[in-house]
Amino acid sequence: MPSISVLLQNVHETVHTFRMKPNFTEPKIYTGGVDIKQWSKLTKTEQENALNKSWYIYFSFRDPDTGILKRQPNIKAGANRFTNKRERLSFLKILQAKLILLLNEGFSPYQRSIELENKFKNPEQVSEQIKVTPQLPVKRTEEVKKVVVPKPTAPPPPKEIDIFSALDNEPIEGNDKANETIEEPKISVAEAFELGFKIKKSTLNANSFSKYSNRIIRFQKWLDENNVDTSDIKNINKKIVIQHLNWVLQKTSARNRNNVRTALSSFFTTLENNELIEDNFILKINILKSVPKRNKTYTPQLIKDIDYYMKENDPLLRLFVQFVSYNFLRPIEVCRLKISDVDVQDQKLYVRAKNKPVKIKIIPKIMLDVLPDISKMRKDDFLFNPYEIGGKWEADETQKRNYFSKRYKKVKDHFKLGEEYGLYSFRHTFITRLYREMEKNSTPEVVKSRLMLITGHSTRDSLDKYLRDIDAALPEDYSKLLE
Structure with missing residues (x-):
């Protein structure tokens, strides 16, 4: 340790003149194309398929002629003689540990070092530096005595694996596959x-x-x-x-x-x-600049006209839109609602958002006033289906959202509205209306703090961006400044 400290001090000036690059990548174990950490979760067939493939150690080393990291031949060293995951992986881990130690000591596949070989061909010296031991199943003495005919198993690994023989593809004692052609298996x-x-x-x-x-x-x-x-x-x-x-x-x-x-x-x-x-x-690969589609907000008069039209022609769709408008929900969040998510007594709404825990929102009085009696409905039924409030609906949430979007298109066609108007536009419209009403009596900072609790935005930055996108905040008339 003291010697390496001295060496580091000596090269202090040198590191400022050239960039040191690692000569090799960390040796890794290929385990038949499966995640070895998920082995217990694989099916028996998947495990057998993985074991039928060759397992090996692979790494790259910098070519002294080109200066580029070059993939080295795969190292198997007879590991595939073992027919189960535990023995095969244990064997390769021992080999991996020795290879890492060897590389750290200065081994190069492009230049032979007799001194290094002599040092590491001493089993006792190598064993002291490597603490990895094979995790092979060990039978108790009393169990061995009961065995009359020993079950044939794969031959055990040699006590000391000759890493140089493995690197040179030379035969290892008890290994009849060490001379096989090393080919990396293809994964389609x-x-x-x-x-x-x-x-x-x-x-x-x-x-x-x-x-x-x-x-x-x-x-x-x-x-x-x-x-x-x-x-x-x-x-x-x-x-x-x-x-x-x-x-x-x-x-x-x-x-x-x-x-x-x-x-x-x-x-x-x-x-x-x-x-x-x-x-x-x-x-x-670069990301292209794109202009996102924007749902326009409705004018106050258009909101009144659409609401009256749905009240007369599609009351169920009107209630769906009111959940979007008064509770500031996304259409797909309304589709996820079940009867059990609507707590009328406590005025709470339990919303399942995408990849997030359940959000709790209040049900405002304006929403409670239009909500029908759901107290006698089954708790596990969905709040909305194509025909009524409360009932089964065997479809995924995307199909449900698309259904109500198509149903709303009839309303859009009646009012000759374009693609920029949709169910999502109601959320934008009512958040904009709420922001402008609150802004009349409070500062923007206070308004945004209160608004976050209502809309469900997780951060101030996300709320600010959302308000900018929908043009919720507008300046006062500045005509006097231009006179």
Whole structure:
């Protein structure tokens, strides 16, 4: 330790003149294309498929001629003789620990060091530095005595694994596969995507996963339609993804293209984290500038006319709109409401927001006055369905929201309103109305503090951005300043 301190002091001046780069990447273990931490959650078939593939250690080392990190041959050293996960992984962990120690001591696959080999071929010296021991099952003495015919098992690993033999692909005692040709097994796009979907499905809610998976599946179909080689996930590169994004841009919009890029980037990060790909190159693909669609606010007179029309022609839709307007809910949040979420006695509304805990909002008197009696309805029924208040509705929340959007389109057609008007516009309109009424008697800071509790925005910044987007805050008439 003192010697390395002296060396560090000696190179203090040197580090200012050149940038030191690591000569190697950390050796990692490939475990058949599955997340080894999730092994217990895999099915028996998935475990068998993983064990049928070759497991190995892989790492990269800087080529002295080019200065570029170069992938080295995979190191198996007979690990695949073991037929179960525990023994195979234990064997590779020992090998991994020795390789890390060797690399840290200055080993280079491009230059042989007799001194280093002599040092590490001393088993006792290596054992003192490496604290990893194989976690192989050990039978108790009394259990061994009961065994009449020993069950054939894979041969145990050698007491000391010769790391130099493994690196040189030389035979190891008791290893009949050490001389086999080392080929990295290919993971097809279908296999890689199947694993990615399983992981993502456990981290996203049903609605988000549906949108997310549709974009990934569309990309997978596009690969097939364009004759891209999908036999190996590593064939998918930046150029191919850019071509797909350009196709999406031509078919739809810049905004949708950016959403597809985001979904693919998140998915490829999952693949990278599970060592199916080396690098998520999608992060380097640019985001296009896009103008978001904006729902316009309604004028006071138009609100009155629409309300009267729905009262006469569609009372159920009118009540749906009132929940959006008076409780400042998003249409999809109204679709999630169940009878049990509406506590009339305590004037509380329990709203399930996207990827967040349940939010509690008050039910204002103006909403209670128009709410029908729901006290005798089943608690597990949805508040809204296509025909009445309270009842079953076998559809996902996106389909429910789309249903009410299409139902409202009849109202829009009657008043000849364009795409910029929708159910979401009611939320914008009534938040704007509330802000301007509160602003008459309070400062903007006080108004925003009170408004956050009502609208449900989690931060002041998000509320400020929302108010700017809907033009809720407008200046007073400044005509006198221009005279």
